[in-house]
Amino acid sequence: MPYDIAVVGGGPAGLSAAINARARGKSVVVVGNDYRESPLYRAERVDNYLGMPGMTGAQLLEAYRRHAESMEVDFRAGRVLNIMQLEGTCYLSIGSEMETAKAVVLATGVVRGKKLPGEVKYLGRGVSYCATCDGMLYRGKPVVVVGMAPDAPEEANFLQGIGCQVTYVSARAPEGLVPAIPYVKSGRLEIVGEDGVTALRVGDTELPAQCVFLLRSAMPPTDLLPDLALEENGYITVNRQMGTNLPGIFAAGDCTGLPLQLSKATGEGLVAGQAAAEYVDQLSNS
Structure with missing residues (x-):
């Protein structure tokens, strides 16, 4: 059986999406790297997060993780290499393995670094x-x-x-x-x-x-989904429900654009998690 929702990325946006989807009774898997590798984890002090000034990035991420675990969110370590949509199901390639879900939330953060010269030319040929x-x-x-x-x-x-x-x-x-x-x-x-x-x-x-x-550490969003629409600055285009141009694909956090702030990421994750849950409900009722 596929998951209802797969979240790509285990940072603030991804975990916010996951717990809000779980609050609506959806099965959720979060796929990502160790959260301790996040740049936020190394922040010595975060003063602009409402009601919780002075906490370290590590304290915040550990609290997010505990919250998600208490909501019975599943976790998979690894990199998603591509996502294929077929007849209402999303197939996520994670290394040599596969996960399936009815909807996906992209919370990949900002994927830095350009492709190497020759990378595109020889993809699949070495x-x-x-x-x-x-x-x-x-x-x-x-x-x-x-x-x-x-x-x-x-x-x-x-x-x-x-x-x-x-x-x-x-x-x-x-x-x-x-x-x-x-x-x-x-x-x-x-x-x-x-x-x-x-x-x-x-x-x-x-x-x-x-x-x-x-x-x-992560693949650029258009490598995961070549038909995904981007803004001119390279961020993922989303609507007010954090939906992309692809049905069943949502996005939240730094990958959707400025400001690259914690409060924005968690808020967008909430909206994306709720919207993905509603999308799954619509699939079930159709």
């Missing part, structure tokens, strides 16, 4: 976003992991464990990487190849690779 999905295709072959997410070293270790010849590239030396995997400090990156990927260029150095695994 560019991958999922080590567990595609790693077996490259056993015994050279691959490069570009680590931009907290769990990237773990995925690199997985690739090494199944027999890939792994090189790890990131801005900072990773923690937890097995000693057998060489680390290269990232600079200007470019994916190069012919019919498929042949190397990752790091500055003036080329690292041979038949696949480059780009492991970001």
Whole structure:
């Protein structure tokens, strides 16, 4: 049985949407990274949240998480790679696994960072976003992991464990990487190849690779749903009910635009959670 609602992102907007959907009796799963990796978690003091001045970001996020757990919200760790809608059901690809829901709330925050040169050109021909999905295709072959997410070293270790010849590239030396995997400090990156990927260029150095695994914390919304409408500034277009141009797809928080503030995120999450619950009710009654 699918969930009624899947929420992509476990920050303030996502958890607000989740608890408000649960308050209306809907089954909810939140898919996202560890909330302790959120920039808000590292905030030493939050003074502009009504009635709760002086709390740390960690205190706020931990309270949100406890609230959601008390409402029996389900949680799935991982990155959503794409969402496909078919006959009233949304299929969310999470690594090599799948979750289904009748409605989705996008609460992805601001996905920073542009695509690398060559990324679009070689997608599916040596560019991958999922080590567990595609790693077996490259056993015994050279691959490069570009680590931009907290769990990237773990995925690199997985690739090494199944027999890939792994090189790890990131801005900072990773923690937890097995000693057998060489680390290269990232600079200007470019994916190069012919019919498929042949190397990752790091500055003036080329690292041979038949696949480059780009492991970001989150995917841009239009990578998840290519037909999703965006504003000129790249934020998701929503109406007053936080609905997007796609039926059953709602959005809340920083991904919908300025101001990038906690109060806005939780308020939009409330509206999106209620609207998604109403949408599920309409599906059930149709």
